[in-house]
Amino acid sequence: MLRNLAIVLVSTFTIAANGTLFAGKVIDEAESGSLNLKSINVISFAPEGVLLIGDGRGGQIVAVETGDIKPSEGKFTTLANVDHELAARVGAPPKGIEIIDMAVNPASGVAYIATRKQDDKSSIVFTVAPSGKIGLLDLDKARYVRIKLATDKGSVSLITDVAWAGTQIVAAARSNETFSSKIFSIPAPLSKQTAGQVFSAETYHVSHGRWETKAPMSALIPIKENDVTYIVGAFSCTPVVKYRIDSIKPGATVKGSSMIELGSGNRPLDMFSYEKDGKPFVLANTFRFHHARKPFGPSPYWTVKFQQSLLAGSDAVNDKAVRRLKAAYQPATDKIEMVEAYHGVMQMDRLGSTHTLAVRDTGKGLELVALPLP
């Protein structure tokens, strides 16, 4: 029986930034060997240097103990033509690899860049240290836990995001054929027995208070309000929706409330929360597929910063959700702003408490660059 779960939002509370709120033991019991990945769709980090890999073709999340837990020396300097540099390290021409995703290990400050080698479709994860040294994560000899994402209907073929949320890993996934998106909850710490406790819920979106459709989630992050953990998910075109994490139960139908509308014609890619001058914000980069006809800037990749307080409250939701733009594409509020210094950012992750590390398209090529948090 499907259960509709309403999101109850308390009007007075404190919001804290993501930073240190989600400590916890990640892996209880790892095995050793080859990861046997069929693909890499997304990567992110949990504590203790554990890399989370979303492998859609394999229908699995793989948590890898990288052992990379010592803070690195040095600071990132811009690495121009990063795709050329990485490709050359595996003997490929620049177009011979495609950068899929990037994550920064908060334990060490090292960047992990997931790529696909185009001719034989090998999954390759490069490491780039702040010193600029490029290495490889050995996917054939690793310590890991593999979690298969089984569903009673259809199969998982693409994982759109994966995040650590303190006591569990949360992942958004979709199938190839059906227009549905499931959000998976994987309890931690992980071990071989974890697979049996994974469950999923279908995510929906309501527009104009009337039309309800299934909605695939592109990016997600956990946040905390008054000791309650929520999952904030961004959808195409581009409502930002919030769900209580405890609403993800077997067979549930999870219907979130839209808190923010970032504007149509965009697909969110990466998202993270941070603190600046004592205030919590969320940074999200998106791809604008309307760019050729209705550009927001010089690149189809653009980034928005919004105050995390916009995710609170129960009044300004759905049709009353705060909009970034009003008529004629003019800003509707100063609480949501486009970050011009981040134009062209294709992948990004938080780098410490003051910077973002980004793969940015400059128009002349891709660079790996550290940008101050806006």
Add this chain to the structure above:
Amino acid sequence: MPYLWITLGLLINPVDGHISIGAAGSPARIRVTASIPADLLARIPEGPVGADLSEKVLRLQLLRPDGTLGAPVFSTYQRKKNKLILVPRFDLAAGESYVITLLHRNRPVSQRTHRVPFSYQGPPPVVKGVFPTSDKLPTNHLKFYLHFSRPMREGRDIFNYIRLRDANGKEVADPWRRQELWNADATRLTLWIHPGRVKKGVNLRETEGAVLLPGHQYSLELSGKLKGADGQPLVAYRKVFSTVGEDHSRPLPANWKLSTVTSSSRDVLRISFGETLDAELALQCLRVRDVQGRPVQGARSLEDHESVWCFRPAKAWSNRRYRLLVGDELEDLGGNTPVRLFDTDLKASQLDPAVLELSFQPTAGR
């Protein structure tokens, strides 16, 4: 041009050195063996050797079109007696040239080049078929399944090479959901018309309009800039179709027509849907069970523009009743399922529950 300087350096300071290249089954998989200069032997341990040390002695580098060399290619190194053996971690790339350099005290002492010829894995890839096969589609049609004869090269650029044009040849702007949905071996791409331009009441449809208009003709075009995984261009393809009205009704199994089958035969069971359904889901979502609930094995196929489901059992039909189970994720071309409309109107009255199980009994054989 470092490569030129290295060659000149060898002419000025020739030192004994020897590099041999062996190919393990293909020019893309090589094994390089180099003689280690005698005074370095003491510094390089027997057995596996780390890259930090090895790359100072022997390195494999991509030769770029401008004559510069890439950084050393990630390789495994091993010392056996006075030889250092280098094996690249990944297959080298077809059509590319590489330079292998043996160094002594940071100066090149021997060098070889290695080229991997282009080697296509067969004929150019072609489009084997596009589903739905019908040339009449509802205006709220959601997706195409593109089947290719070979694994294709993936990448975010592919949507630039798949176009939709109207009857006047004018390109429909931004019709696709730009998210790659390939099957396991990249021979099938699920191409979604952007659902935001199909869904009711969503900003994107309201500002940009629907992708397909009723009573219009369109052509779906796949350009030769799409490539197979081996780099060969796709043979260009075009599918022409026209649109009819929107489909906002559910596919209901209670309305389907089942053919008769004879016991003790392997007659094909045919189920007529009365409309074209989603090809992949029609093949996945219908299951035949015997009277004990056990799966009945057989071959499934679709006919008549995916409006008829066919099932030939692996073993002869018995004379007992069978059940046909229908998954509630089965979709028609507008994304409607037996239990839910794609756009559910929360103000409308609730839908009648759908029948998701049919039964049939083979007729007596002669």
